[in-house]
Each structure stands twice: as C-alpha cells, then as structure tokens.
Amino acid sequence: EKTPSFMVNEEKQIFHCFGCGAGGDVFTFLMKMGHFSFPQAVGELAKRYGVRLPPRELSPAKKKEMAKREILFQINQMTLEYFHDLLSLRREGEEGRRYLSQRGLSEKFIKEHRLGYSLERWDGLVQHLQEKKVSLELARELGLIFPKKGGGWYDAFRGRILFPIFDHHQRVVGFGGRVIREGEPKYLNSPESSIYHKGEILYGLQVARGYIPGKDCVI
Numbered sequence: 001e002k003t004p005s006f007m008v009n010e011e012k013q014i015f016h017c018f019g020c021g022a023g024g025d026v027f028t029f030l031m032k033m034g035h036f037s038f039p040q041a042v043g044e045l046a047k048r049y050g051v052r053l054p055p056r057e058l059s060p061a062k063k064k065e066m067a068k069r070e071i072l073f074q075i076n077q078m079t080l081e082y083f084h085d086l087l088s089l090r091r092e093g094e095e096g097r098r099y100l101s102q103r104g105l106s107e108k109f110i111k112e113h114r115l116g117y118s119l120e121r122w123d124g125l126v127q128h129l130q131e132k133k134v135s136l137e138l139a140r141e142l143g144l145i146f147p148k149k150g151g152g153w154y155d156a157f158r159g160r161i162l163f164p165i166f167d168h169h170q171r172v173v174g175f176g177g178r179v180i181r182e183g184e185p186k187y188l189n190s191p192e193s194s195i196y197h198k199g200e201i202l203y204g205l206q207v208a209r210g211y212i213p214g215k216d217c218v219i
Contacts, residue, residue: 079172174189
C-alpha cells in the first residue's frame, strides 16, 4: 500500500487497520501479533510494566498440561546445549566446524543461531539425556530419539549440523539437521509436537527481529 492504513487512538486506547479491518485494544494487538492467548497477553504486559497479577486458578488437567510443556521446553534446551557444545568446544566437533567453515559460516553466525553438531554414533544424545535424568519417552515425543526393536533407544540426529528452531519467546521448539557425509535424508526435521506447530513458526525470526527496526526492511 502507498497510504498509511494503520491507526492508533491513544485517547480511546484502541487500534484499527483500515486495510484488513483488524482492530481492538492492546490485549487484542498482542494476541494477534504474538499468537498469545488472552491470559498470556495479560501476563506478558504485566511482566513488561511491572504489574503484579493475582495467581490464576487452573484446573488439574491444565496444570498437568502446562507442567508437561515446560518439561518439553527444558528437554529441547538441554539438547541444544549438548549439540552446540559439541560443535563449539569439543574435539569431536572438528568435522562439523570444518564443514561450516568450508560453507563460509562464521563463528559469530554459529553462536548467534546456536548451531550444533551431532556425532556419527547411535547413542550420544541418549546417554546425555539419561545422565540428566530426562524422561526418554518425552524425548521420543519431541522426535529426538527413537525406540529400538529389541529395547533401548537410539539418536534421531546422527552426523548432522543442527539448526535449532525457536518460537517468538526464544524457546527451542524443534531442530533441523543437515547430513554432512553421504546419507539420506539430506535434511531431517523434528516432527510436530504439543510445543511445535510448523505453520506458526518462521525460522530465524528470533535473530532477525533485532535487525528489522534498524534496517527498516525485511527480506
């Protein structure tokens, strides 16, 4: 469009877009922009402006669901740190570092996007999660490991460069893995889960959103 169509009325505390017809108050705006539920929008604004909210009573089922989601995020974060440390700090990550250097990716880029590397072995992540006392069933739900036919578990990502996928809250929701040597599939991605819905995620936005205002453009 060549003419401004988005209006904010500070006196009435509302916004309106004449282009698409969307409108409402600050809570509606945050719900639409950040894909928040109403309680999440209230909580986000309260946290931003230092407003203390009374505790909200949740049903036992809702409490259980929220507790499980929090554990899933924690498992993904542990996995990210494991893969990133392998690539950045460990001797075993030399092959991954060499591959990314050949592809022209800088250390700054690797650190900014928290890239990682998975070893060419069957149980590296499994052992790490076991040491952290993580539920392997929940790790399976996230697509990080698979069960063996005869019992036990094996890693889903092996011999790959790992690209963690973040939501707009900077939480790890999944991973994409690019094989280094010969092998199929070339790219392996996390399946959808209760915390990862592919249609709602734009890869790299957690980094790009910091540059967009200064550059005043999006590619």
